[in-house]
Amino acid sequence: MYAFLTGPMLWLSFAIFVIGSAWRVVKYVRGLDWQLDRVPYGYYRELAVKGALKSIFHWLTPYGSRSWRVKPLYAAAFFLLHVGLVLVPLFLFAHVMLVSERFGISWPTLPAGLADTLTVLAIAAGAFILLRRFALPEVRIITTAHDLWIMAISLAPLVTGFVAAHQGGEGSGWLLAHIITGEIWLIAIPFTKLSHVVLFFCSRAQIGVDFGVKRGGQRGRGIVW
Amino acid sequence: MPEGIYCNKTPITTEEALKALLSDTRGKKYYEEMEQLEVDREKLWATVQKTFKSRMRTWLDVCARCGLCADSCFLYLVNDRDPEQVPSYKIHSTLGEIVKRKGDVDNAFMRHAMEVAWSRCTCCNRCAMYCPHGIDIGIMMGYLRGLLYSQGFVPWELKIGAGMHRVYRAQMDVTTEDWVETCEWMAEEQQDDWPGLEIPVDKEDADIMYTCNAREPKHYPEDLAEAAILFHIAGENWTVPSEGWEQTSLSMFAGDWEACKLQVENVYAAIERLRPKRVIGTECGHAHRATVIEGPYWAGRPDGQPPAPYIHYVQWVAEALRTGKLKIDPTKRIKQPVTYQDSCNYIRNWGLAETAREILSYLVEPGYLREMTPNKEHNYCCGGGGGFNGIGKFRPQRNKALLTKRDQILSTGAKLVIAPCHNCWDAIRDLEEEYEIGIDWSFLKPLLIKMVIVPEHLKPKDEE
Numbered sequence: 001m002y003a004f005l006t007g008p009m010l011w012l013s014f015a016i017f018v019i020g021s022a023w024r025v026v027k028y029v030r031g032l033d034w035q036l037d038r039v040p041y042g043y044y045r046e047l048a049v050k051g052a053l054k055s056i057f058h059w060l061t062p063y064g065s066r067s068w069r070v071k072p073l074y075a076a077a078f079f080l081l082h083v084g085l086v087l088v089p090l091f092l093f094a095h096v097m098l099v100s101e102r103f104g105i106s107w108p109t110l111p112a113g114l115a116d117t118l119t120v121l122a123i124a125a126g127a128f129i130l131l132r133r134f135a136l137p138e139v140r141i142i143t144t145a146h147d148l149w150i151m152a153i154s155l156a157p158l159v160t161g162f163v164a165a166h167q168g169g170e171g172s173g174w175l176l177a178h179i180i181t182g183e184i185w186l187i188a189i190p191f192t193k194l195s196h197v198v199l200f201f202c203s204r205a206q207i208g209v210d211f212g213v214k215r216g217g218q219r220g221r222g223i224v225w
Numbered sequence: 226m227p228e229g230i231y232c233n234k235t236p237i238t239t240e241e242a243l244k245a246l247l248s249d250t251r252g253k254k255y256y257e258e259m260e261q262l263e264v265d266r267e268k269l270w271a272t273v274q275k276t277f278k279s280r281m282r283t284w285l286d287v288c289a290r291c292g293l294c295a296d297s298c299f300l301y302l303v304n305d306r307d308p309e310q311v312p313s314y315k316i317h318s319t320l321g322e323i324v325k326r327k328g329d330v331d332n333a334f335m336r337h338a339m340e341v342a343w344s345r346c347t348c349c350n351r352c353a354m355y356c357p358h359g360i361d362i363g364i365m366m367g368y369l370r371g372l373l374y375s376q377g378f379v380p381w382e383l384k385i386g387a388g389m390h391r392v393y394r395a396q397m398d399v400t401t402e403d404w405v406e407t408c409e410w411m412a413e414e415q416q417d418d419w420p421g422l423e424i425p426v427d428k429e430d431a432d433i434m435y436t437c438n439a440r441e442p443k444h445y446p447e448d449l450a451e452a453a454i455l456f457h458i459a460g461e462n463w464t465v466p467s468e469g470w471e472q473t474s475l476s477m478f479a480g481d482w483e484a485c486k487l488q489v490e491n492v493y494a495a496i497e498r499l500r501p502k503r504v505i506g507t508e509c510g511h512a513h514r515a516t517v518i519e520g521p522y523w524a525g526r527p528d529g530q531p532p533a534p535y536i537h538y539v540q541w542v543a544e545a546l547r548t549g550k551l552k553i554d555p556t557k558r559i560k561q562p563v564t565y566q567d568s569c570n571y572i573r574n575w576g577l578a579e580t581a582r583e584i585l586s587y588l589v590e591p592g593y594l595r596e597m598t599p600n601k602e603h604n605y606c607c608g609g610g611g612g613f614n615g616i617g618k619f620r621p622q623r624n625k626a627l628l629t630k631r632d633q634i635l636s637t638g639a640k641l642v643i644a645p646c647h648n649c650w651d652a653i654r655d656l657e658e659e660y661e662i663g664i665d666w667s668f669l670k671p672l673l674i675k676m677v678i679v680p681e682h683l684k685p686k687d688e689e
Contacts, residue, residue: 031279038522040529059357066603067293067355074293078357129291138301139292141308142317147290196287200358203283207359214518214529216576223576224602225354 005179013183020190021198028202039206044213051212051223052205058225059204065225074132077125084122085154088115094165119162126155146193153188156181229258234265234377236481237388243398246388251617252381262377264335269376270328277324281368284360285321288313294362297355299605299629300345312352312362315341320369339378342369342480344619347611347626349569354603366611370480379479380616386475390484394491395439395471405467407442411450420685422457424449427499428464433541434501434533435465436472436492436516438509438647451670452507458677459550463505469495472506473647474515478612482523489520496532503534505541508668510570510646511610513537518575537571539645542669543580546587557676558590564597564639566630566653566666567604568646578602585643588672595637605629607644609652627656635662642666 034041041048058064068075089095093109100106110118130151133143160181164174189197196203211223228234230245232255237243249255294312295301301310308314319338323330330338346366353361373379374387389396399407408424415422425431433456441448456463469492476484496504506513517535521528545551565585571577578601585594597604608627613619630652634642644650644666653666 028279028283031282033278033280034527034529035522035525036276036278037280038519038529040527043528055359059359067297067357070296070355071293074291133290136292137308138295138306138311139290142288142290142292142311142313144290193287193289196289196358199283199287203280203287204359206280207353207361210361211353215574219576220579 002176002179005176005183009183010179013186017186017189021195024190024195025198025202028199032206037206037210039210039214041209044218047213047218048209051210051217052208054212054223055208055225056201056204067225074129077128077132080118080121080125081129081154084118084125084158088118088122089157089161091115116162116165119158123155123158123162126151126158150188150193153181153185153192154194157185227261227263228377229255229262231255232258232262232377234262234375236391236484237384238391240392243385243388243392246381246385249381255381255384256618259336259378260332262332262335264330264332264376266328266330269323269330269372272372272375273324273328277368281365282324284358284365285317285324287358288317288360289358291357293355293357294352294360297352299349299351299608300347300626303626303629310345312346313360315345316362316365316369320365320372323369323372335373335376335378338369339373339380340619342366342373343380343383343612343616344622347569347606347609347613349606349610350574351569351603351605354573367477367480370478371482372480374480379481380612380618382615382617383475383479383612386612386615387479387481387484390474390476390481390488394468394488396473396475397439397443399439399443399471401467404442404470407446407449408465411446411453415450415454418685419454419457419683421683422453424453425464427467429498430500430502431462431464432502433461433463434496434499434504435463435507436470436495436504436512437465437507438473438512439471440647441507448507448668448670451674455545455551455670455673455677458679458683459545461550464499464501466492466495466499469493469498472512472516473509474511474520475612475615477511477515477519478615485515485520486523489516490524492516492520493524493532496535501533503536504531505536506538508538508645508647508650508670510568510648512647514570514574518570537575537577538669539571539577539581539584542673543583546584551673552678553587553673553676554678559588559593559641559672559676560590561593561641562595562637562639563589563593563641563643564595564634564637565600566597566607566642566644566646566649567601568644568649569604569606569610570646572604573602576602581645584669588643588676595639597633597637605633607646607649607652609655610648614648614651614655624655624659627652627659631656631660631662634664640664643669643672645669 032041062079063069091110092115096106096109133139157178160174160178164178188194211217217223231249298312304310319341348363348367350361350363386396405426408426412422412424474485474488476488517531521530565581608630609623613623642653642664644653645668650666657664
């Protein structure tokens with residue numbers, strides 16, 4: 001079981017994640033239509049690239065956009081959740097060790113204490129975002145089951161991984177649960193709203209081009225996100 | 226009853242049809258018939274499949290339902306934070322449902338969607354600046370309006386407005402003759418004060434072709450005279466086209482994309498015919514949006530540019546002040562608290578915030594400018610944009626929406642609001658009428674004429 005989950009199943013999960021995500025990007029780009037979107041794709045390359053990068057940059061920078069600044073608490077939860085989900089797994093000692101053992105390559109890792117703290121903060125941020133969904137009428141009204149599911153799918157590997165690291169060894173059920181939930185998470189990315197892993201960049205780049213080229217990016221101080 | 230006599234899926238294309246619809250005062254019968262209007266589900270779904278592509282599809286798909294758009298929407302805020310006014314909710318419960326149900330929606334749904342599309346969104350695009358994914362609900366509302374229009378679910382005034390563009394290539398029944406006569410009349414009227422002033426019609430290869438809003442020749446032709454006076458003072462070599470002078474597009478508000486194309490092609494044909502170096506539009510936001518920002522795409526121009534450089538009136542004013550073509554008498558500068566209404570269409574959606582401030586630096590005595598909060602690209606809609614001002618059925622909602630701007634203006638303490646946009650100007654006039662807060666409001670032209678230094682050689686001979 002363990003061998004299967006860390007062998008073929010892991011490869012399959014990564015393959016689905018990578019190919020599926022690439023397919024989402026290809027489908028997105030092919031579906032862009034200058035006339036229907038009313039954006040001059042292909043023209044003013046320099047402005048377009050500048051607009052796209054600016055649009056992504058301001059939103060990936062904590063408090064880099066006005067929207068993040070007017071919602072400081074939500075912004076904090078957003079960044080903590082994403083740091084825990086994206087950066088921590090990539091630089092976790094246990095993960096890097098696995099890669100190193102199998103492929104002989106490795107890279108710097110996070111100190112254990114920091115990784116733990118970031119994981120706990122990410123789980124707390126996820127819980128905060130869930131609570132906020134029900135506490136605020138303006139968020140409750142737009143919440144769907146899908147939103148709850150993807151939060152559950154995303155938090156599960158964090159919770160199980162944290163417990164596995166602190167309680168179990170290889171024989172414990174927590175590690176298996178961590179691997180399974182991690183794989184579910186990877187597989188879910190292309191097929192659910194988690195596709196924003198790649199579509200965030202597409203969508204932000206697109207609106208960046210729209211505002212950067214067509215809606216005033218070349219005038220005055222440009223678009224102010 | 227699938228199709229009504231007044232309310233149906235057929236666009237207005239003749240003068241008779243237009244008059245017939247106008248005869249139904251306030252659309253009383255029109256809206257009665259709408260309750261029976263059948264939805265052509267197959268056509269609706271076919272249209273969605275053809276035109277609803279990855280950009281908008283992704284917007285609906287990845288919306289994280291985080292609610293950050295809520296506070297960005299002035300209609301949500303002004304309606305006591307009603308959750309049904311959250312932009313995300315407004316689009317998912319209308320367009321989102323049409324897509325989810327593959328077009329299988331009924332009459333009641335469509336009438337509700339019409340109310341949402343035209344009374345709960347002014348397409349100001351402010352939410353696009355606050356969404357982490359860059360989702361622009363205003364653009365999707367515009368698209369939804371197109372779907373609704375094609376099925377006959379459109380407010381009465383906008384069905385008429387789109388029909389006007391189809392019949393007269395103007396938002397009002399101003400014919401080419403009416404227009405040319407108005408130009409002649411206005412030029413003549415000014416001769417005593419402005420000897421030699423002209424409104425040259427159809428002059429080829431001029432430096433400037435001027436386009437305007439049909440309401441100007443129809444209801445306040447003095448605006449045209451003021452434009453002429455300012456060009457005259459600035460010594461510009463300018464012209465107006467006899468055809469293709471109307472820059473606005475109620476068809477854009479209505480979602481009648483075919484009429485949008487017809488209208489803007491008429492203006493572009495004038496540019497191609499007269500070959501001006503550039504075109505300058507009047508003090509109107511949506512006219513600029515329609516003819517300069519969106520128009521090129523309707524007309525099939527993939528580079529997104531009109532046939533000649535096309536600028537907004539504030540750009541010309543800023544340039545004329547900067548280059549000294551227009552000189553302001555320093556003693557006549559505005560010396561009372563004054564604020565500026567940033568129009569969504571050319572400020573947020575075309576980047577002229579700094580240009581407008583440049584103008585203010587010439588017109589307003591230092592210390593008297595009171596900026597609104599928020600302002601510039603982040604300013605709130607006047608409350609009447611996107612067609613909201615003109616829809617009788619939604620007047621109570623519109624009047625409520627005006628409260629945002631009223632309170633914004635009140636907290637500046639300004640007594641004068643400079644509003645170089647017809648829609649904003651109207652909304653501010655209406656809010657003064659409705660709530661009487663004791664303010665004045667103005668376009669730039671009359672202010673400039675009061676303050677500008679008139680060169681000696683342009684003054685009438687008998688004047689000292």
